[in-house]
Amino acid sequence: MDALLSGRRDEGGREGDGNARGVAAAIVTDNRDPRNLGRVRVRFPWLPQSQASYWARIAVPMAGGGRGVYFLPEVGDEVLVAFEREDLSHPYVIGGLWNARQQPPANNADGRNDRRLIHSRDGHELRFEDGSSSTVELKLQDGKHLLLDNQGVTLEDERGNTITIESGSGTITIESRTQLKLKATSISIEATASAEIKANGTLTLRGALVQIN
Secondary structure, rough: OHHHHHHOOOOOOOOOEEEEEEEEEEEEEOOOOOOOOOEEEEEEOOOOOOOOOOOOOOOOOOEEEOEEEOOOOOOOOEEEEEEEEEEOOEEEEEEEEEOOOOOOOOOOOOOOEEEEEEEEEOOOEEEEEEOOOOOOEOOOOOOOOOEOOOOOEEEOOOOOOEEEEEEEOOOOEEEOOOOOOOOOOOOOOOOOOOOOOOOOOOOOOOOOOOOOO
């Protein structure tokens, strides 16, 4: 059973590909696994450019049936590869590598190391800021973003429409650049103290029956 789980039998039992101690840097050449097991092929620097590796399984923080962390490397990415029992025919990708041409999406210029983030190919980003900033931010490439910080929560789209929750005062503000619509089978608005409806133009109340008090 262990042999089946490790994949040592499903590759046809080919031998004679050599051995390698330790780990090796490689370039991803294919990430379309025909068996949909989340594997990739890589090219090692000491082999001819046309010669790809066996399909390499990827070590992730958590994996299981229909669940886990799913981040496939892109074709052209540099990765670090280890080999089961030093066998070149059974490679494992154990991590990704930045280099001079493929640099990180952030830096630690101030030396505080307060930033953690996930940044996608198209520019979508999940960012965690520790230290004095203390924020969590989810951003889409087109400008939409969700910000959580010590002051509250802000949701904003690319046109400037916002929903803001101020934790200190308990104030919730919804602001639209054009129209704000509420639609439901039944809507109830209740204030325990006072309520105000204000319009700089015409204020219209319309219904089959309008009751006041």
